[in-house]
Amino acid sequence: MIIVESTVDIDRPSTEVFGFVADQTNAPSWQHGLHEVRRLTDGPIGVGTQHVFVRRFAGRRIESRNTYTSFEPDRFVQFEIPDGWLTGQASYLVEPHGAGRSRLTSRMEFQVAGPAALASPLLARVLARDSRRDEAALKALLEIRNSHSTNGGSPGSGPRHEAT
Secondary structure, X not given: OEEEEEEEEEOOOHHHHHHHHHOHHHHHHOOOOEEEEEEOOOOOOOOOOEEEEEEEEOOEEEEEEEEEEEEEOOOEEEEEXXXXXXXXXXXXXEEEOOOOOEEEEEEEEEEXXXXXXXXXXXXXXXXXXXXXXXXXXXXXXXXXXXXXXXXOOOOOOOOEEEEO
């Protein structure tokens, strides 16, 4: 099993950060290699919301679906990816972290099927690296797009990661 957990502080209110990451149709704007996300279900986002996505990961094209399995408005979303050579679950937890700031914690737990399972340690490192890059892009996108400040964040507010 591959587990990657990362945290990034973003100089935007938690409700704004959560609204952006919980709407996965926004993800191609900040996740490198994610080419397309389409919502398959109608109505408000919540438990049961489904998406189909197309991405390139570790040199492979992945087309799969995910389903939201847990949803706490303005705070937490968890989704399952049930099919394909890389299956598992992922989540976003967004918490207030000072006035107008948020802490986003991303967690991924994946199983690798088939011959690719032999490369799980390498895939864990690739996922951690990609997560760092994507969270930095998300932070920049949200802070630049909506920022009142000119400092672009405080020292030490960049992403922190752990991969196992």
